């Protein structure tokens with residue numbers, strides 16, 4: 001371990017200790033360390049449906065609406081802040097209390113919340129070529145110059161894991177941010193990855209599902225920048 005770990009290293013160390021996978025329907029939390037490395041999605045979800053991962057799922061608005069809309073897609077929301085993990089659980093609980101769980105369609109049996117660091121989870125637990133889509137909405141922009149090194153898209157291990165784990169048969173990466181300068185940087189960094197290429201459309205089929213940050217920024221009149229990347233086989 002380095003003597004003076006930087007901010008992301010500290011997060012990494014803390015989250016690897018308490019990391020958990022939470023089943024939304026049963027609220028059962030299991031320590032991440034109890035899962036095999038890598039995780040076998042089919043055994044994990046009990047079905048062979050495609051897997052989509054939201055990184056930095058915040059208060060869980062996208063996760064809830066998308067997983068309800070697509071019951072035959074398995075979703076994982078990765079969030080490292082405990083406060084947001086708790087708020088996401090509350091959001092789902094309220095929804096389930098109000099609308100019930102539709103046992104027939106299996107509503108929310110397709111969702112797991114990973115309270116952990118995304119870089120740790122991707123590099124260690126996500127099998128190669130196993131993710132049909134990543135959703136990264138409003139990643140922390142770390143606007144101060146001295147903090148920009150914390151940006152997730154600056155992390156080479158993260159970029160490698162993202163590329164490795166996307167399905168080579170057109171796995172997709174959906175990105176949105178209000179932060180123009182970071183948006184440009186993300187595009188520059190992704191253009192350096194030979195296995196990812198930008199898709200002409202900037203539309204996600206679920207673009208109408210606004211995240212919490214998006215709702216806030218749209219109200220403030222900020223412009224939202226989006227891009228979509230696709231994984232190619234070679």
Ligand SMILES: C[S@@+](CC[C@H](N)C(=O)[O-])C[C@H]1O[C@@H](n2cnc3c(N)ncnc32)[C@H](O)[C@@H]1O
Nearest residue numbers: 056057058079080081117118137138211212213
């Ligand atoms: C600006 S918020 C956006 C939240 C949500 N996507 C939205 O649009 O409402 C960024 C979120 O990413 C989470 N986050 C940042 N880095 C992360 C990492 N390495 N692993 C997991 N979550 C992370 C933060 O805790 C925060 O909740």
